[in-house]
Amino acid sequence: MRAVVQDEYGEAxxxxxxxxxxxxxxxADEVLVRVHAAGVDRGAWHLMAGMPYPVRMATGLGKPKTPVRGRDLAGRVEAVGAAVTTLSPGDEVFGIGEGSFAEFARAKAAKLVARPENLTPVQAAALPISGLTALQSVRDRAKVQAGQKVLVxxxxxxxxxxAVQVAKARGAHVTGLCSTAKVDLVRSLGADEVLDYTKDPIGGPYDVIIDTGGHxxxxxxRRALTPRGHAVIVGSETGGRILGGFQRALWAPLMSLFISQKLLGQVSAERQEDLQELATLAATGTIFAPIDRTYPLEETAAxxxxMQDGKVRGKVVVVI
Structure with a gap:
């Protein structure tokens, strides 16, 4: 099969x-998926580059243990393991697998769900990891309620x-912060207010802040939160080779022990029931995946x- 492979860590x-x-x-608990589309998320870069260095404890100290990157996928089940009873060859699915920048990938049956008929493979492939992170940040960590003021x-x-769309679906008043070139996109997601970070102050106070990569x-x-507000820190791309931006997420829960506000880190859990919730939200039009651009398999590096250059408006997807 054709696949995008790497023999060493580095840039794309x-x-x-x-x-x-x-x-x-x-x-036995896995299925073989013929990949139709593979989403590109920030984790793909971390695993490819081996950064920050603690990533290599799982992926290989000197070089990658497995050559193919990519985890988000949408495709058709080709074969099932001996213990799999929930899926059959021919099923159209999406979810999380291993090595999805390839014509075929393996995935645990428990990390796949049926692709809704009204979603294309490209739309479905953009959902899993980013969608799970957003859903769990808004619903579980921040516990966003109707009427709350939320800053993303x-x-x-x-x-x-x-995150903007999930918070809106829960009845929140949502403000989105982004760059000048992306203001129109954030408005299209349903944000009640959109701030341009190059010229607008954050304002507040907010009941909830979802920080998806700010610095x-x-x-x-804390200054932008209400006295008992919640901030969920999803990530940051600063911080060097050792922590890689995770230091805020490490300090946040410690600081929360001594203040009335809750500062929380977020690492998504790859749960099938949450993938199914994403599928339902997308099938009903409650959320959608904004697709910036698709690339053929041969242009996965691009x-x-x-994404790494920060030029993506929403998601990019590799089409196989």
Whole structure:
């Protein structure tokens, strides 16, 4: 099969190449998926680059243990493992697998759900990881309620775009913060207010802040919160090779022990029931995946680079 592979850690254009490799072998609880589309999320870069360094504890210290990146996928089940009873060959699915920048990928049956008929493979492939992170940040960590004022920092990105929509679906008054070029996109997501971070102050106070990749200090976030407000820190791309921007998420719960506000880090859980909720929300039109651009498999490196450069409006997807 054709796949985008890497032999060493580094940047996309330096280490990724298209090659012919064997199809993956599935375990008893896994299925083989013919990949139609594969979403590009921030984690794809971290795993490819091996950054921050603690990532390599799982992926391989000197070089990647497995050559194919990509986890978001939508496609058709080709074969099922001996223990799989919920899926059959021919089923159209989406979810999270391993090595989705390829013609075939393996995935645990428990991390896949049926693709709604009104969603294209491209739309479905953009949902899983970013959508799960947004859903769990808004619903579970921040516990957003109707009538609350919510600020989404990075509202035009993959997680941020879904966070705006999920918060709106829960009845919140949502303000999105983004760059000048992306203001129209955030408005189209249903945000009640849109702030341009190059010229508009954050304002507030907000009951909830979902920070999907900003670099503002915890002190700055606290000043924009109500006295008992919640801030959920999804990530940041600053912080170097060791922590890679995760230091705010590490400090936040410690600070929360001594203040009335709640400052929380967020790492998404890959739960099938939440994938099904995303499928339902998308099928009913409550949320949608804003697709900036699609790339053929041969241009996967360019897709990852566009995301890394911060030029993506919503999501980019690789089409196989």
């Amino acid at each position: 254009h330096d280490v990724l190449r298209v090659a012919e490799i064997d199809q993956p072998v599935i375990a 920092i990075g509202a035009s990105g993959g997680v941020g775009a879904f 503002r200090t915890l002190r700055t976030l 897709a990852i680079q566009q």
